[in-house]
Amino acid sequence: MATEQELREQLATCTRIFAMQGLIGLFGHVSVFQPETKTVFVTPGSGSDKAHFMASDMIPIDLTGKPTTGQIPPPVEWPIHTALHAHRTDALAVAHLHTPYATLFGIAKREFHPVTLQGTVFGEGVPLYKEAHLVTTPQRGDAMLKTIGDHRALLMRGHGIVVAGKSLAEVLFASLILEDDAKKTMQAAALGPVEHFSADECKTFNAEIDFERRANRAWEFFSRIESQWDHQGGTGKIELFP
Amino acid sequence: MATEQELREQLATCTRIFAMQGLIGLFGHVSVFQPETKTVFVTPGSGSDKAHFMASDMIPIDLTGKPTTGQIPPPVEWPIHTALHAHRTDALAVAHLHTPYATLFGIAKREFHPVTLQGTVFGEGVPLYKEAHLVTTPQRGDAMLKTIGDHRALLMRGHGIVVAGKSLAEVLFASLILEDDAKKTMQAAALGPVEHFSADECKTFNAEIDFERRANRAWEFFSRIESQWDHQGGTGKIELFP
Amino acid sequence: MATEQELREQLATCTRIFAMQGLIGLFGHVSVFQPETKTVFVTPGSGSDKAHFMASDMIPIDLTGKPTTGQIPPPVEWPIHTALHAHRTDALAVAHLHTPYATLFGIAKREFHPVTLQGTVFGEGVPLYKEAHLVTTPQRGDAMLKTIGDHRALLMRGHGIVVAGKSLAEVLFASLILEDDAKKTMQAAALGPVEHFSADECKTFNAEIDFERRANRAWEFFSRIESQWDHQGGTGKIELFP
Amino acid sequence: MATEQELREQLATCTRIFAMQGLIGLFGHVSVFQPETKTVFVTPGSGSDKAHFMASDMIPIDLTGKPTTGQIPPPVEWPIHTALHAHRTDALAVAHLHTPYATLFGIAKREFHPVTLQGTVFGEGVPLYKEAHLVTTPQRGDAMLKTIGDHRALLMRGHGIVVAGKSLAEVLFASLILEDDAKKTMQAAALGPVEHFSADECKTFNAEIDFERRANRAWEFFSRIESQWDHQGGTGKIELFP
Numbered sequence: 001m002a003t004e005q006e007l008r009e010q011l012a013t014c015t016r017i018f019a020m021q022g023l024i025g026l027f028g029h030v031s032v033f034q035p036e037t038k039t040v041f042v043t044p045g046s047g048s049d050k051a052h053f054m055a056s057d058m059i060p061i062d063l064t065g066k067p068t069t070g071q072i073p074p075p076v077e078w079p080i081h082t083a084l085h086a087h088r089t090d091a092l093a094v095a096h097l098h099t100p101y102a103t104l105f106g107i108a109k110r111e112f113h114p115v116t117l118q119g120t121v122f123g124e125g126v127p128l129y130k131e132a133h134l135v136t137t138p139q140r141g142d143a144m145l146k147t148i149g150d151h152r153a154l155l156m157r158g159h160g161i162v163v164a165g166k167s168l169a170e171v172l173f174a175s176l177i178l179e180d181d182a183k184k185t186m187q188a189a190a191l192g193p194v195e196h197f198s199a200d201e202c203k204t205f206n207a208e209i210d211f212e213r214r215a216n217r218a219w220e221f222f223s224r225i226e227s228q229w230d231h232q233g234g235t236g237k238i239e240l241f242p
Numbered sequence: 243m244a245t246e247q248e249l250r251e252q253l254a255t256c257t258r259i260f261a262m263q264g265l266i267g268l269f270g271h272v273s274v275f276q277p278e279t280k281t282v283f284v285t286p287g288s289g290s291d292k293a294h295f296m297a298s299d300m301i302p303i304d305l306t307g308k309p310t311t312g313q314i315p316p317p318v319e320w321p322i323h324t325a326l327h328a329h330r331t332d333a334l335a336v337a338h339l340h341t342p343y344a345t346l347f348g349i350a351k352r353e354f355h356p357v358t359l360q361g362t363v364f365g366e367g368v369p370l371y372k373e374a375h376l377v378t379t380p381q382r383g384d385a386m387l388k389t390i391g392d393h394r395a396l397l398m399r400g401h402g403i404v405v406a407g408k409s410l411a412e413v414l415f416a417s418l419i420l421e422d423d424a425k426k427t428m429q430a431a432a433l434g435p436v437e438h439f440s441a442d443e444c445k446t447f448n449a450e451i452d453f454e455r456r457a458n459r460a461w462e463f464f465s466r467i468e469s470q471w472d473h474q475g476g477t478g479k480i481e482l483f484p
Numbered sequence: 485m486a487t488e489q490e491l492r493e494q495l496a497t498c499t500r501i502f503a504m505q506g507l508i509g510l511f512g513h514v515s516v517f518q519p520e521t522k523t524v525f526v527t528p529g530s531g532s533d534k535a536h537f538m539a540s541d542m543i544p545i546d547l548t549g550k551p552t553t554g555q556i557p558p559p560v561e562w563p564i565h566t567a568l569h570a571h572r573t574d575a576l577a578v579a580h581l582h583t584p585y586a587t588l589f590g591i592a593k594r595e596f597h598p599v600t601l602q603g604t605v606f607g608e609g610v611p612l613y614k615e616a617h618l619v620t621t622p623q624r625g626d627a628m629l630k631t632i633g634d635h636r637a638l639l640m641r642g643h644g645i646v647v648a649g650k651s652l653a654e655v656l657f658a659s660l661i662l663e664d665d666a667k668k669t670m671q672a673a674a675l676g677p678v679e680h681f682s683a684d685e686c687k688t689f690n691a692e693i694d695f696e697r698r699a700n701r702a703w704e705f706f707s708r709i710e711s712q713w714d715h716q717g718g719t720g721k722i723e724l725f726p
Numbered sequence: 727m728a729t730e731q732e733l734r735e736q737l738a739t740c741t742r743i744f745a746m747q748g749l750i751g752l753f754g755h756v757s758v759f760q761p762e763t764k765t766v767f768v769t770p771g772s773g774s775d776k777a778h779f780m781a782s783d784m785i786p787i788d789l790t791g792k793p794t795t796g797q798i799p800p801p802v803e804w805p806i807h808t809a810l811h812a813h814r815t816d817a818l819a820v821a822h823l824h825t826p827y828a829t830l831f832g833i834a835k836r837e838f839h840p841v842t843l844q845g846t847v848f849g850e851g852v853p854l855y856k857e858a859h860l861v862t863t864p865q866r867g868d869a870m871l872k873t874i875g876d877h878r879a880l881l882m883r884g885h886g887i888v889v890a891g892k893s894l895a896e897v898l899f900a901s902l903i904l905e906d907d908a909k910k911t912m913q914a915a916a917l918g919p920v921e922h923f924s925a926d927e928c929k930t931f932n933a934e935i936d937f938e939r940r941a942n943r944a945w946e947f948f949s950r951i952e953s954q955w956d957h958q959g960g961t962g963k964i965e966l967f968p
Contacts, residue, residue, distance in 0.1 A: 020959075025484045026463050047459040049466055098483040100426075107357045107426055108433035115833045116884045117858065132359065132443040134451065158358045158439060160483075184826075184833055186432050190912050191834035197884060201858040209860065217773040221752050224775055225959040233467040233480040234262075238959040241824040241886075242751045260726075267726045268705050289701040291708055340725040342668075349599045349668055350675035374601065374685040376693065400600045400681060402725075428674050475504075475709040475722040509968045510947050531943040533950055582967040584910075591841045591910055592917035616843065616927040618935065642842045642923060644967075670916050717951040717964040718746075
């Protein structure tokens, strides 16, 4: 069992890396779940300075969205996090982001398919939540949960993405991959018809190459880069797979 | 009533944020109106260093474009500002910018429609001013005023944009949103047909989520980021909605 | 008559600004002509560090490409400069660059047309030099001269651009405009059919707004920004017309 | 014969330049061969910090992938390097990268053709390796070798590139060119049909302009820029041919 302090530190680090990579800013929030205490640790809401988050900034809430300590309310879309943490045992970490490229698949009429070997982790596809609202109530959280099903990620129309995983390392790596595959698809489309990997190819690749191990490597890599970052907005962003 | 010093400081801050975000540079100007004295405070014209503006750099003019103190002339397109401040009580702040992406809608033959939930604030559309000149006379200012009508923003053919609002915070946030939606539309178009929000969806969303409150949150966020900026050209720019 | 030292300093400044803007790097060179002495001052050739040029780095050559002092040879494509300086009295400054966006018009089969009000300075069009070689001999220089005619700029197939002007300020501003219009055309094309300004609109706009005055304003603006630049490759670049 | 220390230093420098240019990051590796001792020096594998590599970080392996000193294993795709070093005498240096633009030609159904004069070095084309796996065994290394044949570079479907050359300077310059031509092709395609250089034009250009000499110039240029880099991720990247 990870301690509260460990979870708080991992969550702050994960969010600072997202800020460095240009994947979180004015809006967006990330959470991690402690199943033994049924506590969700979530980042502060809109307007907070993600690039400078510390462990002590994280907000603990229960599964009804109520802060368990302190007076700071969670982000208004907290039901995204509680719905997933309460109902999926493989969703111990959740990010709700408005990443520039993946969001385009919630704007253009085009299904997302993996176009890189790393993207094969999304071989099962990424469903689309079509409602034109923020997920601000448990009812909307349930509707979101029904749409994502047991998928690793969700697209939200004209809005952003939700990514779930067994750890913050998995959520970080999967979010970076989703963004990278979305960007490459958009750019490749200018060159000609885009070829994506088949469901079979995705399964074969992922049977051979362990996702959790790769995610941990990515976590170590980006943590190190982040520790060298000047933490100024707009600097530090690097491509995932150059 | 906001004091002159408060207005000057807000105007300088707003313009430095625009500079940080890459939305103002060689050209472009921003203004704020003090209705009690009918004074327009406007930023200096072409060539001035927007990234380093201070409150004392702001130029006060009357509604005929005449400086009320000092000898520094306002930007040559001052009639954009005076036309809006004089005739629209909801236009207490005005920006004339040449933002890279929104300007594309004044080049390609395509109407602007909101593609993100935040973009729904432009659900009424953004009209296009077609004349191939700068707005350097009160007559042209009137023509511009007639085209924008009671809209929040205006596109100018092969030129740039005008954004009006009840406060500099609103103008800042609306300009950032317009730019972000323009960019996302261009990028999504590479993926397939682009789906925009309907007028009804726009109304429903904005009835639920208060624009002024969001604009103030964005102001606080970007002010904080700007205060950490190294003020070097080309650094500091971050995506609006990652 | 500008002194040699003045010309050397202006040339070094102009080239450092091009480096800051990402428009010169490994290759590319800029020159200025002193008609009284028929001396061409040109920047060093491939591999030199443009971001740190000083007045003393500039190479003086005569109209046959021979260094008038020192042993450092000019760039191998020196005939571009001597051909223009010798035969066009309005070409007192010349840049040969490989700018990322304008060069695309030497790759795609599409004529360049101005799409912004500032771009109207290219209302006469920009011809294309089609030969698949570097301009390394006086004969090729003459062929280049014949193709550019009395135009302000030239596109070179799969290669780059040549821009000529009455001063380095004009060459700087015109190059930035050409690049900006090329970029905007490419981006707008993703949105729909692109509308460019007609020859008549170009003439009318330029009769009203003085190019030389704008070019000098741009020179002052970018000189000031450059003096604040950290001179690290890849930093400092800003959009021309935000 | 280059000493081990010289090869180690060149390899570290080359990789730091790739990191500065955004062409290597989480994954990717580069190698250089010492034919007299049949030793391959290769960079550490996934997760290592390429921007800070020193000569002492380089891993020596034999042609069966076994470290000749130390316990640190080579990257899992070491067979890419050993296959080329063992069988092609003109492959004294090899890079396996996941460069953002060239990789698009392994996603879109479109053959790569050179569109710039510098790109003519790829006039013989760039073959595509279609297997959906990493090259982690000697058998896969042989299949890769068969596909690349005697070409200078290889595209790998949904994955990345391999570039081989007589020196690290050649591999660096060729990789930068391949990336630049891929980017320009994608961007030019938005403007209209793209015209590439014919095989004959490629031959003629390269007969006149020496590739090795240009590669050495590029090496000197980028080494100097890299020595001034702040080594922060996401800064320092410059266009190859502005």
